[in-house]
Amino acid sequence: MAELVKGLEGIIASNTKVSSIVGDQLTYAGYEIDDLTENASFEEVIFLLWNFRLPNKEELENLKSQLIEYMNLHPRMYSHFEDYTADAVHPMTGLRTSLSYLAHFDPRADEFNEDAHMDKAIRIQAKVASLVAAFARVRQGKEVVKPKKELSYAANFLYMLFGEEPTAIQEEGFNKALILHADHELNASTFTARVAVSTLSDMYSGVVAAAGALKGPLHGGANEQVMKMLSEIGSIDNVEDYINKKIENKEKIMGFGHRVYKNGDPRAKYLKEMSCKITDETGHKELFEMSVKIADLLKEKKGLLPNVDFYSATVYHSMGIEHDLFTPIFAVSRTSGWIAHILEQYNDNRIIRPRANYIGEVGRKYVPVEER
Ligand SMILES: CC(=O)SCCNC(=O)CCNC(=O)[C@H](O)C(C)(C)COP(=O)(O)OP(=O)(O)OC[C@H]1O[C@@H](n2cnc3c(N)ncnc32)[C@H](O)[C@@H]1OP(=O)(O)O
Numbered sequence: 001m002a003e004l005v006k007g008l009e010g011i012i013a014s015n016t017k018v019s020s021i022v023g024d025q026l027t028y029a030g031y032e033i034d035d036l037t038e039n040a041s042f043e044e045v046i047f048l049l050w051n052f053r054l055p056n057k058e059e060l061e062n063l064k065s066q067l068i069e070y071m072n073l074h075p076r077m078y079s080h081f082e083d084y085t086a087d088a089v090h091p092m093t094g095l096r097t098s099l100s101y102l103a104h105f106d107p108r109a110d111e112f113n114e115d116a117h118m119d120k121a122i123r124i125q126a127k128v129a130s131l132v133a134a135f136a137r138v139r140q141g142k143e144v145v146k147p148k149k150e151l152s153y154a155a156n157f158l159y160m161l162f163g164e165e166p167t168a169i170q171e172e173g174f175n176k177a178l179i180l181h182a183d184h185e186l187n188a189s190t191f192t193a194r195v196a197v198s199t200l201s202d203m204y205s206g207v208v209a210a211a212g213a214l215k216g217p218l219h220g221g222a223n224e225q226v227m228k229m230l231s232e233i234g235s236i237d238n239v240e241d242y243i244n245k246k247i248e249n250k251e252k253i254m255g256f257g258h259r260v261y262k263n264g265d266p267r268a269k270y271l272k273e274m275s276c277k278i279t280d281e282t283g284h285k286e287l288f289e290m291s292v293k294i295a296d297l298l299k300e301k302k303g304l305l306p307n308v309d310f311y312s313a314t315v316y317h318s319m320g321i322e323h324d325l326f327t328p329i330f331a332v333s334r335t336s337g338w339i340a341h342i343l344e345q346y347n348d349n350r351i352i353r354p355r356a357n358y359i360g361e362v363g364r365k366y367v368p369v370e371e372r
């Protein structure tokens, strides 16, 4: 049998045309992330990831209007949020359940052809935004806000969350954040999605499985933990002691390190820039300064660099977003990548079924329970 590679490090488990990481360069279907972050809308990136080309004007308009139409949820979807809020469920737990519940109201959930796949893709991508925003409002005892036809995906999300249309600057920043989180080759949650649908299970199953994987603090859950760490540290004067203690205790520092990038995550520079600007504008500058100090110390002492989750935390915090919504917002964006990989898996499928190296006892004989 082949040699065990713990964590499947370096193993190529799939072909893909969705995204690629070469050195510290990330591309979506051949377009550099810098180009897309500066110039594209999130809707264009969704289309690109699902079709491997940018949409023409008509295709883009169609996608935008379908997304907005599908952002409206079934009335029973709205009412089910009450169950979560009564039990103070973490929004990522709630989102995982809600994504699964969505399938109950999709008459084509188990239909298996290209047209049905694309319909499901748009539905899920649209509704994931409404689910996160509605959950947040219902638990605050606020009315849910329905999307507006004339707003972009990014603006609609913020509108549905806050009940107020974002400024152009807020919309632009959030659009960039959505693009930066959209896809990332064979990360843990995307691989999970591929494994689930490689059994030819439906798209909802793939997305639900992926959301479960994203939730963990070693993956998408790290952004919420970054904010927890900053709150624990409290002020810039405490940074050095806190970090030294963590290093001494061999504890992981959230928002740092990466399986693939060893010279830095190319997405982090955008989020750092955004964090610098928005913390200044909103009176949270010390959080940015603390973040930079943490990053400097970790680089010096451990050679560790920030990943996408580090500076996104202070960006979202400064936008007034509750900390436990950071990972669900990551999921809103990453749904586009999960779906792209699910579609690709369907198109060239073989069940994903590796082997395990058995290290347990052998040759044992059954003993009746009275004799044990
Ligand atoms: C969107 C995303 O998923 S980005 C990643 C988000 N996750 C985090 O920020 C959580 C913190 N980071 C980590 O746990 C890891 O760096 C991961 C999960 C991202 C990558 O894990 P792996 O590739 O398995 O690296 P691994 O955990 O083996 O780390 C290699 C070495 O660097 C150390 N290291 C890696 N990341 C960190 C960290 N954040 N803090 C402290 N030490 C770290 C490890 O302790 C290990 O040291 P050792 O060789 O002395 O034991």
Ligand SMILES: O=C([O-])CC(=O)C(=O)O
Pocket (backbone or CB within 6 Å): 183, 184, 186, 187, 188, 258, 259, 260, 307, 308
């Ligand atoms: O690729 C990974 O392992 C994690 C990551 O950065 C992402 O999913 O965006």
